[in-house]
Amino acid sequence: MRGIFVTGTDTGVGKTVVTAALAAALRAEGLQAGVWKPVQSGAPLGRGETDAERLLQAAGIGERPEAVAPFTFAAPLTPMLAARQEGVTLTLDAIVAAGAPLADRYEALLVEGAGGVAVPLTEEALVADLIAQLALPTLIVARSGLGTINHTLLTAALLRSRGVPVAGVILNDSGPTDPQEDPSVATNAELIERYGGLKVLGRFPRVRDIANTEALVQAVCEHIDLTAVKEALAFPDKWI
Ligand SMILES: Nc1ncnc2c1ncn2[C@@H]1O[C@H](COP(=O)(O)OP(=O)(O)OP(=O)(O)O)[C@@H](O)[C@H]1O
Ligand SMILES: [Mg+2]
Structure with a gap:
């Protein structure tokens, strides 16, 4: 499978916004990029509220949400528990197999995880174990403000413990807090690079309308090192 797994330092850090923006920017350059949300919980499909539906809308991809999110559970719980409430026992093999048809239809997939890397996905496995099984490089989406060094370095450490390469960090x-009023914002990228041995690919700005595909593409073009993302996609063997 050719792609990148977009994880985050927490739930709500902006994985969906950044994943949709990257997919839209790659598509604007002519790459047939798709999105995959292997497991999602918190809302049912059909009302446009789930990450899969938001990803498709914001990235401008015409695809059935059921195909992008084969495992959707309504309960606002960690996926393992949300699935269990609906009588489903998730396994890594089933999750990976459900993504194969998508991988066949697109040149590259941007895969959005659930929450962070230490989120329970099945009875035995965390999100980090799914990433390891997929053998994809990762991008870490992190907050730009105070506290992000700790969260980003912990996330990278867990990924590395599973042998998963980190292609970069997007703040x-x-x-x-308003980034203008947080003095740590100016130095976080440099310190994450120094202490984490990580590459920060840019700081994604606050976008007024996160459903506006063109605004997302513009934000990527102006603020994110898309070449580094393409390199991670182009040479998957380098990471494995
Ligand atoms: N760059 C941004 N500009 C404007 N709003 C943003 C931005 N990033 C995130 N948000 C806001 O934060 C919310 C959470 O972002 P998002 O849904 O992308 O997080 P997530 O990491 O995907 O969360 P989850 O763990 O639920 O998948 C968005 O609905 C949006 O309101
Ligand atoms: Mg999300």
Whole structure:
């Protein structure tokens, strides 16, 4: 499978916004990029509220949400528990198999995880174990403000413990505080690179309308090192 797994330092850090933006920017350059949300919980399909529906809309991809999110559970719980409430026992093999048809239809997939890397996905496995099984490089979406060094380095450490390469970090201006009023924003990228041995691919700005595909593409073009993303997609063997 050719793609990148987009994980985050927490739930709500902006994985869906950034994943949709990257997919839209790659598509604007002519790459047939698709999106995959292997497991999602918190809302049923059909009302446009789930990540799969938001990804498709924001990235401008015409695809059935059921195909992008084969495992959707309504309960606002960690996927393993949300699935169990609906009588489903998730396994890594079933999750990976459900993504194969998507991988066949697109040149590359941007895969959005659930929550962060230490989120329980099945009875035995965390999201990090799914990433390891998929053998994809990762991007970490992190908040741009205070606290992000700790969260980003912990996320990278868990991924590395599973042998998963980190292609880069994207800092997202999604936090509760105004980045203008947080002095840590100016130095976080440099310190994450130094202490984490990681590459920060840019700071994704606050976008007024996160459903506007063109605004997302513009934000990527102006603020994110898309070449590094393409390199991770182009040479998957380098990571495995
Ligand atoms: N760059 C941004 N500009 C404007 N709003 C943003 C941005 N990033 C995130 N947000 C806001 O934060 C919310 C959470 O972002 P998002 O849904 O992308 O997080 P997530 O990491 O995908 O969460 P989950 O763990 O539920 O998948 C968005 O609905 C949006 O309101
Ligand atoms: Mg999301």
